[in-house]
Amino acid sequence: MNIVIVGHVDHGKSTVIGRLLADTGSLPEGKLAAVKGYCQKNARPFEYAFLLDALKDEQAQGITIDTARCFFKTNKRDYIIIDAPGHIEFLKNMVTGASRAEAALLVIDAQEGIKENSKRHGQIVSMLGIRQVVVLVNKMDLVNYGQDAFNLITQEFTEFLHQVNIQPVNFIPISAFNGDNITTRSANTLWYSGPTVLEQLEGLANRKTTTELPLRMPVQDIYKFTAGGDKRRIVAGTILSGAISSGDQVVFLPSHKKSIVKSIEGFNIQPRERAAAGEAVGITLETQIYIKPGELMVKVNEKQPAVSSQIKVNLFWVGKAPLVKNKNYKLKIGTTRIAVQLVEILNIIDATELNVNTLKEQVERHDVAECIFETASPIAFDPISVIELTGRFVIVDNYEISGGGIIIEAVSSSANPGTKEGQVREILGEKGNQQALKRNGLMRQVQPNYWVLRLRMAGGQIQAEQLLKVAEIAQRYGQGSLHLTARQSIEIPFIKLADLEVVKKEFLAAGLQPGAGGARVRTITACQGSTICARGLIETTALAKEFDQRYYGRELPHKFKLGITGCSNNCLKAEENDLGVKGGMQPEWVESNCNFCGICAALCRSQAITVDKEKAALVYRETNCHYCGRCVKACPRQAWKGSEGFLVYFGGLFGNQIAIGKQLLPIIFSTEELHQVVETTLAFFKKQGKAKERFRNTLNRVGWKLLQQELDEVVRR
Amino acid sequence: MNYLDKLEAQSVYILREAYREFKSICMLWSIGKDSTVLLWLARKAFFGHVPLPLVHIDTHYKIPEMINYRDELALQWKLTMLYGENATALAQKQTFPDGNTDRITCCRNLKSEALKHTLSGEWPRYILDHSSGQYVPDLNREQYTGVIVGVRADEEGSRSKERYFSPRDQENDWDVGDQPPEFWNQFKTDFVPGTHIRIHPLLDWTELNIWEYIEREQIPITPLYFDQGNGKRYRSLGCYPCTFPVESTARNVGDIVEELKNGKFAKIAERSGRAQDQDDGGGLETLRKSGYM
Missing domain, CATH: 2.40.30.10 (Translation factors)
Known part of the structure; x- marks a missing residue:
């Protein structure tokens, strides 16, 4: 049986174990003498703790740094006693030790009383799923073995443990230093009639086998x-x-x-x-x-686990860097490893006071928090209250396990599509987990309890039949009106949360999906392009669909707009997007066909062509060229050959701030290269951007050159 | 499940986790009882197969029976068997038996250094050719990023603080003050390129558990552990200049279990026959920090 010893620093955990080992005759021969000899040699008083604190640093500083396993054996069973450090700095080592245990001994100094880590450890022990907790009130000799001091701590700490859902097995008054009530009943505490520490250990129950639960x-x-x-x-x-x-x-x-x-x-x-x-x-x-x-x-025939990509969890964080939103972490649960992001912090719990702080934007080292995570794809698990072993996870940040936690429940789940309004409300809170809602295409509206539902569309394209379906939904679940958004999508106002799942199903049946708001890639906008428009140089509609498939809804530090316009007439205004694409045509002069008629020069709107009829000379300045393709289309003698391509603009803004996107690259000819440019840009923003900072502002902050360098590696000049 | 079943299941889980996570992984086999139990557990984990190479660091001061036993089992169980050595230190006689260094330095030369360079592939490795029964140079020079080792937490102080998955930096150094957390059964399986991980599936086993398991599973073990008729046996195996037999008449595994439970060794530390421990101030921390197993 694995048992962990926890509690505040210096309350005597290692001494308790040292005493237990010594008094049960579990030490190797000569070990006690060796440690006593070491103490004498180094002119320091002997302490039982030195038996455990094996590292040189630990002995030098007189504190436990890392958790240690000690083995002892009674007639009843084998024990591994895990000595956990009490200093806050070594919390991760304490949790490492405690997570291996079936029961905990929590040591409290009778003289110092309940301290910060007595409570923090109590709370973490509870989160780790340890149900058997024995409290050892140590150093009773320092309070003259007084029953009052003992009762005071017992009363106060029982109250605290109840708050964190622990029913303590027992409180035992001890002095580890003197050996009171460790293996033998002490004459100093005649008022105490309960078991000794050793008797109590023997009385703890092994974890119940879980064969009666469903197979996992x-x-x-x-x-x-x-x-x-x-x-x-x-x-x-x-x-x-x-x-x-x-x-x-x-x-x-x-x-x-x-x-x-x-x-x-x-x-x-x-x-x-x-x-x-x-x-x-x-x-x-x-x-x-x-x-x-x-x-x-x-x-198949047993209770099924939850399958969901959004989970509500309780977690403790021990990472060097805080846990933040919009950053990819790795989640490990069972044998699953998957990318995960923090979506929302619901509460941060002050371990020592059990105060709740909902204002923090990140989870700091040693915080305990309640939050919502989203995994890259759905995972299978059980809520912790149903099956413990499949409801625990860890979070890896930068190669290190940085946090651990338990899953309270699924937030929205493909396994239980019948989520009701009450449940949604409970999960999201009255103020609303706005982020989760935005991700699902919902926006709060002025009228309470009503929401605007946005559709996922690409390039403003929708089939007539689908539009009929949208009309039907607006009539049945909304109030009969629709809104065309500024960016080519459709919104239905006055939707109730209770109807959300039904509406989604109806949409899905018609091949439609709710759209995404919030900090992610938004609706891809496009003009009709060359499939319909005579002026168009590229197939914007097909490209918009590809963009939609590849990039739509991707999580980023802030909203990100992608727009595609077919030619330099710029109906769709490429430069106002975070990343805008414009169809272009690179002209190439074929001298042998040219009779220097001058039509091209007359049509050119950017003074890129000058023709001298008399001298039969033509000059083309590519630096002036807008790639509009007029020269190619107008030439009566095929003296201009054109190649269609893409012009890309970065960092456009058209809201509170207005700025035109910059062209950082020469014209690109392959769609694959264009995708590489978009991927590189999104990855760049994800890595460099900060929450609530638009792409342009990121570029202004970190320098445009940085993006330019990355793009140059992708696009061969 | 009894206690041995639980220990076995946990070790199997750790072995499978290691095999899954590391592309290039090996297991150290010192020929002693612990790493032989480890090898047996690998056969448990992989259903009779041992799908990873076994590496032995040959100090050339091992008791000769150990090498024979190694090669017999390797052939019988069809193991991918490798060994490495510190050829330079041996040639220059930078060893304790040659009188040129102390015990600790000898350990460092013949074990820690040899291990480091064998794992990294910088020094030659020799592989057992099953058709001839001879060792030939191993053409594969890849670095092993995962190394499975049979240390137990009850052996000495610094090992009691080990993790199941324990990172070592490029120099094989162990930062004992800042070890990675292990919550429940989630271990450190992500690591900075250039570093490697030592995996310790036997941490929770005691010396007694090892012998009880050998008895239960009837694992073949080198007879050096048994009294050969002179009232002496080895309790722990190492190099002959630094490992001394103990007085004991235990002639088989059952006798050893009894001796450890109730007999003369119930309270005497296992490594008391290893001289280098004493030279390190009673613990192995110094040696282990720089790569000793």
Whole structure:
């Protein structure tokens, strides 16, 4: 059984363990003498803690830095006692130790009383899912073994523990230094009739096996070792809860692929038909389905886990850098690894006072917070109250595990599409989790309880049938009116949250989707382009669809507008977008066909061409050229050859601030190269941008050159 | 599940996690009981296969029976068996038995340095050719970024503070004051290029657990651990100049389990027969910080 010792710094955790080991005769022969000798040699008083604080730095500073395992054994069972540091600076080591434990001993100094980390550790122990907590009131010798001091701490701390959902098993008055009530009942506390520490340890219950819960087995790997003619394809993993037998129908989530268990595999064991919680097993399947490590295997006929990409969680943060929004982290849950972003901070809980602070914009080191995360694609899990082992996760930031937490519930889930208004309201709060709503295309309107629902459209294109459907929805769920947005989309005002899921379903059936607002790539706008417009040089509509597929809704520090215009007439105003694309045509003069008639020079609007009829001379200045293609189209003798391409403008703004996008690149001819430019730009903004800062302002802050350099690497000049 | 079942399941989970996360991974096999249990656990994890190479650092001061036992098992279990060595230190006799260094420096030369350069691929590695039974130079010079090691937390102080997944920097150094967190069963599987991770599946096992498991699984173990008739046996195996047998009449695995449970060794530290520990002030922290296992 693994037991962790926690509590405030200097309250005597290591001494308790040292004493326990010494008094139960669990120390190697000569170890006590060696440590005593070391203390004498270094002219310092002997402390039991030195038995545990094995690192030289720890002994020098007299504090525990890292968590240590100590082993001891009674007639009843094997124990691993985990000594956790109490200093706030080493909180991550404390959590590391505590997360391995089934029970906790929380040490409080009788003289100093309840301190900050007594509470913080209590709260974290609760979050880690440790239900058995024994409180040791230590250093009773310093308060003359007084019952009043003991009762005061017992009363106050019981109250605190109740607040964090812990029912303490017991409070024991001890003096680890003198050995009172560690392994033998002390004559100094005759008023205390409960068990000693050792008796209490023996009385703790091992964690219940979880075989009665539904099957949960995260797929750790799929093995096909062919050596020696082995033909088995084995799905390997550790069963977290429930049991599995051959013949069971199983489903893998989130892929929803199904099969039947053919056999349970093992090495050097008797053949068997069944395996249960806790075992690291392998199974083979009746059918060959393609599944990946990270999926969760469950039984078809048992309660299903949640599958969702938005989760509400409680988490503790130990990362060196704070946890912030709009940044990609890695989430590890079970055997799944997936990209994740912080969407919303609901509360930050001050561990020591249990005060709630909702104003913070980031989660700092050692904060405990309630927040909403969004994963790159849906994950399978159980809320912590349903199955503990599948409701825990860690967050990796810059190669380091920087936080850990538990999932309270799914925020919006593909597994439970019937979300009702009350539930939505509860999840989002009355003030609203605006970000989540915006992501789903909803905007608050002036009238309370009504929302504007925006449609996802690309290039202002919609089928007549779809438009009928939109009209029908506006009539049935709205108030019969529509609005055409400034950027080529359609909005339906007066939608109720309760109807949202139904409306979404109706949209989906018609091939429509709600649009996205907030800090992400917005509606792609486009003119009709060369498929319809005689002036058009590029197929803007098709390009808008591609852009929509590739970039729409991508999370960024701020809103990001992409617009495509077909030619230099600029109906769609490329330069007002964060990234604007304009169709262009690069002319090339074919001298042999030219009779120097001068039509091209007369039509050119940028003085890029001058013709001298008498001297039969033509000068083309590309630096002046707008790539409008007039010369090519007008020439009666094919003396101008044209190549269609894309002109790209960066950093346009047309709101409170107005600025025209800058052209940073020469004309581009391939669509693939254009996509590379867009990808590079979005990645650049994601990396360099700050929340609430438009792209242009990012460029102004970090320097346009930085983007220019990255673009130059993509586009061969 | 009994306690040994739980230890086994946790070790298997760690091994599979390591195998999944590291493209280039190996397992150290010192031929002793712990790393042999580790090898057995790999066969458990991978259903009879050992899909990763085993690396032995040969100090050339190992007890000769150990090498024979190594090669026998390697052939029998079809292992990808490699060894590496510090050829320079051996040639220049920069060793304790040659009288040119102290024990700690010898350990550093023949083990830590040899290990570092063998793992990185800078020094030659030799691979067992199963058709001839001989070792030939290994043409693969890739660096191993994951190294599975059979250390146990109960062995000595600095090991009691280890992580299951423990990063080492480019110089193989261990920053013991700032170890990565491990919450529940999530370990450090992301690392800065150039660094590597040591994986410790046996951390929670005690010496007694190891022997109980050997007994249960009937794992073949080198007979050096048993009394050979002279009332002496090895409790811990290392290089012969620094490893001394203990007085014991335990003739088989069952005797050893009994001896550890109730007999004369119930309270005597396992590594008390290893002289270099004493030279390091009673702990291995100094050696381990710079790459010792």
